[in-house]
Amino acid sequence: MDWSFWLEEGETVKWEGRPAPRCFTFRNWRHSLFGFFLLVITVYWQTVAIELGMAYGLSYIAWIPLPVLLAALYLSLGHLLLARLEWEKVFYALTDRRVLVLRGMRRQRLHALRLAQVTYFQLKLQAEELGTLRIHGDASSRPLIFHCLENPRGAADLLEEGMRREA
Numbered sequence: 001m002d003w004s005f006w007l008e009e010g011e012t013v014k015w016e017g018r019p020a021p022r023c024f025t026f027r028n029w030r031h032s033l034f035g036f037f038l039l040v041i042t043v044y045w046q047t048v049a050i051e052l053g054m055a056y057g058l059s060y061i062a063w064i065p066l067p068v069l070l071a072a073l074y075l076s077l078g079h080l081l082l083a084r085l086e087w088e089k090v091f092y093a094l095t096d097r098r099v100l101v102l103r104g105m106r107r108q109r110l111h112a113l114r115l116a117q118v119t120y121f122q123l124k125l126q127a128e129e130l131g132t133l134r135i136h137g138d139a140s141s142r143p144l145i146f147h148c149l150e151n152p153r154g155a156a157d158l159l160e161e162g163m164r165r166e167a
Contacts, residue, residue, distance in 0.1 A: 001016060001093075003016070003095075006102065006110050008097065011095050011097050011098070012095060016091065016093040017091075017092045017150075017155060018087075018091055019090055019092075020148045021087050023130055023147070023148035024147050025084045025087060027147055027148060028083070032077070032080060035072055035076030035079075038068070038071070038072040038075060038076070039075075041072075045065040045069075046066070046069055049063075049064055082105070086104075089102070089103060089104060089105065089108055090102070090103045090147075091103075092146045092155075096115075098113060099118065099135055099144055099159070100112050101144050101145070111144055113137045115165075115166040118137055118162075118166075119136055120136050121133060121136065121156065122136075123153070123156050125152070126148070129151055129152075130149070130150055130152070131148075132146065132148060132149065133145070133149060133152055133156060133159070
């Protein structure tokens, strides 16, 4: 990844990475479980609504469960497809001054946090060499999340070193 467009004058990249594709895609798997449950119920509801509409000659009844059916399809499978498509455009970097997250489906957006603003970070391991790094800044900034990093301890060590240097 060429970070030159996103870097400030004299800033250098110390570490860069990307999320592991399978982990990034399935990080919200609980949504899919709920989505499949909702999908089964909604398909039944849709079937009953179509039959009622035909029996009573009221075609609009068949359209009532459609928004819930679409939401169930998104929760069961749609968010997985979108996450996989988004993965191709997700990049992380630690520079000598900032923490950078580049993401976005249609157009990429840069989310940055100055090392001087970082108050703490959390490393949540998902496997022995796979983890998510959540970086918190001051109260005015949202936390930056490095999802599904392979060998996350290297990034965490560099972040800790950068925080010490900025303090």
